[in-house]
Amino acid sequence: MHLSCVKTGANRLFDTISLWLLPAGLFFLLSALFLFPERSVQHKLYYALFSIPTLLALCLRPGEFKPLLREPLVQLFVLFAAIAIVSLGWSASDEGTSSLIKRPLHIFMLFAGMTLLVRHRLEALPPLLLASALVALFGTLPALVDFFQHPPTDQRLIGGGALDNPLLSSHLFGFFSIYWLVLCMTSRDLRVLAISGCALAVMGVLILATGSRTPLLAMTLAAIWLACLRRDGRAKLLLAGLVLAAVATVLLFGQMILERGSSLRFEIWRMALELISQRPLLGHGYGTPLTLDTSAGYTLSEPHNFALGVLYDVGLLGLLPWLGLLGYGLYSGWRNRANPLFVLASTLLMYGIAAGLTEGGGIMSRPKEHWFLLWIPLALLGALNIARRTGMLPQQVMQALAPEAARQLMANAHVIEEDGLGPKVLRLADGSFLKLFRRRRWLTSGSFNPYATRFANNSQQLVTLGFVAPRILGLYRLADDSTAVHYQPLPGHTLRQALEQAPSVEARQALTLRFGRYLAQLHEQGVYFRSLHLGNVLINEGELALIDVADMRILPSPLSLELRQRNLRHMQRYQQDRGWLFEAHVAQLLEGYADQASAPAVARLERHIQANRA
The missing domain is CATH 3.30.200.20 (Phosphorylase Kinase; domain 1)
Known part of the structure; x- marks a missing residue:
């Protein structure tokens, strides 16, 4: 009994993590920078609601590692992280080794947690993304209004919440702009199209108000990628819109864009390449500080290019799996371009790759804006690949x-x-x-x-x-x-019809025994069919099957005793079913159920039946 209670408790905890904590954690990862004034809140919420719960879930159910480690994106990340950790042996980092090792572990938990969420709560992902995009939209509107009413001296919008840098803010605005753009390209509802178009326009104004050119280039390349994925009438309109947007941007904001020059990018890259050439194969080591003394009289700690950052830290040896991550991520999106979620994830990745051409450098960091460019899209693509491979992702596209x-x-x-x-x-x-x-x-x-x-x-x-x-x-x-x-449709007739037409009491007992066994199999596999009754169970060539399976939830673990009892109460509403299952042949129902279910579940079923017969 003690071991059974421990197992039941572990199943309930795993379900709570997969079905509730991880969606909440992902929501705050995407929206915390808009909701809270300190970026440390995002770190704490991610650790508490996503990273640590994911680790606990993997400890509770080690079998979840198997599909995770078979995914090429996860394998490439593990290889990349291993090279980075080994490079700590020659790194000149000012930070502690344990702090640096935690960062790739938290990113690995992003891959693992996203996989658990997509495999076990896929239906929560679209509303979660929409809620995060709305938070980003309405959370920044007051800052945009204030920007136009009281323009700052540098004429660059930062935004509200924990945002403190216009360039980093523009990465988030671009991320959610891509979300609204993909929604415009994939939705068939005119009302959704209208709302998405308005939201996209507002996010575009936000990007322009930051004065950052990186997201403009990134969005252009991402939009071209999206058009190539879709290849329909809307794709042609999108490409035409890009041309018009480019002309309008040059006419309206050309002076603001051009007067900032090259922002010393070429000088920064030249200095970074000189340092990389000193140790091209293995790099200077993960976490080694980078100091670039520009001619403008200030120093920079990033090469403003993700690839150069990887080369500086882990050299050509680490660059290969990193490039493999990006390439396989885009390939996954292209191969599954019929699925809207793959379209969204791969377009976000293309946006991040393009933004990383002129921004960033730290290869692995705590949760922050740079995660939106690479790690979040890559984790989503990896999770979708695993869900597709394990049969959790719908094969049919609407x-x-x-x-x-x-x-x-x-x-x-x-x-x-x-x-x-x-x-x-x-x-x-x-x-x-x-x-x-x-x-x-x-x-x-x-x-x-x-x-x-x-x-x-x-x-x-x-x-x-x-x-x-x-x-x-x-x-x-x-x-x-x-x-x-x-x-x-499956051929056959319902179990209710079979019981009505059964030639003898013994035949009805045999059918009830089979149903008890089938009911236990459903419950032990986590299948909760709300509308379960004998008219919704089909006898198909000797096998039992369900009719009208839309009204169903499939949970990660065997059903709780409460859900099993609720299933029984629904069946007891039908007088004929109640007479056969819970009165005339209750012994056969319990016997069949006991063949597959645990002893506590059988005991709860028996107590429920006795209570309702009293």
Whole structure:
């Protein structure tokens, strides 16, 4: 009993970390610099809500290391970090060794935590990104208004919160500008397009107000990359918009941009290359201070180029895996360009690579603005790769279905189910099914995770877990903004029908025994089907399967005793099911459940049944 309680407690803690702490930690990593006046708050929140919980989750479930360490992006980062740590042997760093080692460990936890979040709470990622982008937008608007009302002496916007440098602020504005740009390119909802376009315009003004040219170059290259990924009508409009934006920027802000000259970039790079040439193969060592004495009378500690920073610290030996990280990240985005999340992550990475051409230098740091340029996009790409490889990422991508194509698809279809608004399930001419999901309100959970997508993703994950599920043929968004899932239905009849038609009591007992075993398998695999009753369970060639799998959650661990009990209460609402399962054949239900479930779960099930029979 003691070991069972420990295991149950560990499962609940792992679920809490994966489902709640990590989303909160990622949100504050993305938005803390806008919300709090001190940047140290971002560090503390990241450590407390993301890095340390991720480490704890990996300790609780070491098996999560396996898919993580099979990902090439993670392997390349580990190699890069190992070279950097080894270089501490000849580094002249002023900081303690333990402090320098913690930094790559925290970045590794970013990769690992992002993987846990994407694998176990993927549906939380889109609203989380939107919330962070809105915080960045509305958190900076007061500073923008004040900038125009009371222009600073240097004519450069910094922003609010913990932002203290216009160039670093521009990196964050550019990061979220890319988010709004990708949303403009991928959304089909006109209202979302309008809001995204307005937000993109505001973020563009913020970037221009910082007086920084680096994000302008980076956004241009990222937009070209995005257009190459999409290759549709909007991509052509985007390229045309780039030309117009470039002309407008030169006309309106040309003097401000040109009068700042080269900002000594060429002189800085020349001095950095001279120092790199002293130790080109191994570098000067991770954390070695860099001092560049410019002709302007001040010194700099960064070469204003990420690649030069890598070369200075770890030489050509460390540059190779670092370039491999960037190259494989872009390749992942290109290979999976049909998926909007891959499009977003790889476009953010392209933005970061382009920004790193004229900015930065520290190869690994505590959480700060530079993380937005490389580590956050790379961690997201790695997590998406792992989710795709392990079957946690939907294989089907939603496609727009034109009215004429929809009419052809539904020609000669037979209505299986309908409501006051029209058909809900259609049997098409070829025997496949089309299930329609209407959008009733604008801003709901279905806006981020449509029910058609849930149906397809749940079917895919059920198969991954070893259950029988419908084969998905397509996902569609219709002209009226409703969604549909096209699937091959499973042949057979419901368990309720089978019990009604059973020739004897013994046959009903055998069916109840099988259902008890199947119910336990669902619960032990973390499958919580809210609408579970005997009319939603199908007998398919001797195997049991679920119908209408959109209304389902698949948790990382076996269901808690409370969720199991809630599942039972739903089934007890149906009088016929209640009579068969919880009265006439309760012994067979408990026997089948005990074949797969733990003793405490069986005991709780038995107590629940007895309490409801009393």
